[in-house]
Amino acid sequence: MPIFEYSCSGCGDQFELLVLAATVLACPKCQSGQIERLISVPAVKSASTHALAMKAAKSRDKRQASDLNRGQREYELHHND
Numbered sequence: 001m002p003i004f005e006y007s008c009s010g011c012g013d014q015f016e017l018l019v020l021a022a023t024v025l026a027c028p029k030c031q032s033g034q035i036e037r038l039i040s041v042p043a044v045k046s047a048s049t050h051a052l053a054m055k056a057a058k059s060r061d062k063r064q065a066s067d068l069n070r071g072q073r074e075y076e077l078h079h080n081d
């Protein structure tokens with residue numbers, strides 16, 4: 001589920017939003033549209049957030065691993081010349 005953490009520029013509140021195509025992004029407290037998505041999750045508040053963070057970390061690790069493999073392959077190709 002696309003749950004993201006946001007910080008409101010209007011009242012400074014931080015909250016999680018389930019963002020779907022039809023979701024209007026606004027602060028639940030002051031209804032301000034001036035909200036910013038937080039890149040890092042400062043604290044694990046719920047099991048769903050935790051699972052999401054774990055999933056993100058896993059896919060990031062996988063991406064890094066494939067980058068590493070590609071780099072190694074390119075090195076070997078070059079090395080054989």
Ligand SMILES: [Zn+2]
Nearest residue numbers: 008011027030
């Ligand atoms: Zn607000």
